[in-house]
Amino acid sequence: MKPFHLALAVLVAAIWGVGFVAIQIGLESFPPIFFTALRSAVASLPFILFFPRPKVAWKWLIAMGFSLGVLLTGLLYVGMDLGMPAGLSSLVLQAQAFFTVLLAAALLSERPTARQIIGMAIAFSGIGLIAVTRETGGGLLALGLVVAAAFFWGVFNILIKQVRAPDMLRLMVWVSVVPPLPLLALSWVMEGPARITYSLANLSWPGVWALLYLAVLATIVATSLWGFLFRHYPASQVAPFSLLVPVFGMSSAAVVFGESLSVLEVAGSVMVAVGLIVINMKKRRAAETP
Secondary structure, eight states, rough: OHHHHHHHHHHHHHHHHHHHHHHHHHHTSSOHHHHHHHHHHHTTTTTTSSSOSOOOHHHHHHHIIIIIIIIIIHHHHHHHHOOOHHHHHHHHGGGGHHHHHHHHHHHSOOOOOOOHHHHHHHHHHHHHHHHHHHHOOSSHHHHHHHHHHHHHHHHHHHHHHHHHOSSSSHHHHHHSSSSHHHHHHHHHTOOOHHHHHHHHHHHHHHHOOOOHHHIIIIIIIIIHHHHHHHSSOOHHHGGGGGGHHHHHHHHHHHHHOOOOOOHHHHHHHHHHHHHHHHHHHHOOOOOOOO
């Protein structure tokens, strides 16, 4: 990767990592499914007047909208609402890197190189080292929902690579048009109108700022940059950068919620960074003979 694109990948990871703190704050103000619907609505409705729909078939927009806005985000928010802490959720969700590489190999014939496999092994060993220091929290159901969310992140990565839209910002605005209505209907049935009304009648500034951060920065800006990187590089090279998300997620959770990082967690974070360096090292070309 070019240095500028490496910096973009790290920036996306930082935005998403801090986003887990924003999710935790937002869930104190909104029911999880309704919160997910609000996130997509704020990410799309104010912007569709300024960004014409990209030349992408509705079937792709709907597929991406459901995989990203309904399934990935919805399952993650419900899992966190059931007790998965912000830092650990940011860690578990990175199982998407495995799902992305496996789906890319099966559907796109993108075979990871031996070096990339070694780098991923180092990085995931670092995540494993971090995981053994933390309690699961929220039980098997909450954990399973976050793992399922990771799978649909992998699905979204493959879809966005297939579409190859020239303008990722416009694409993400219109992908965000899809989730609000089905999510609002689901929230009305599962969470109830009383809970929805109560959350709106008792809005707090932290909840509003969390919503804006997730809708604008995490959904529109970061996902657009992520899609840009997927258009220019193989999935097996881009997806592992998400392994930096828990590094930022747990660090920000430590600052905001007072979660402390142990020696093992710091060591694991270093291993994640080393793994990413190995994955993105350029192969030296053999010297040409005259």
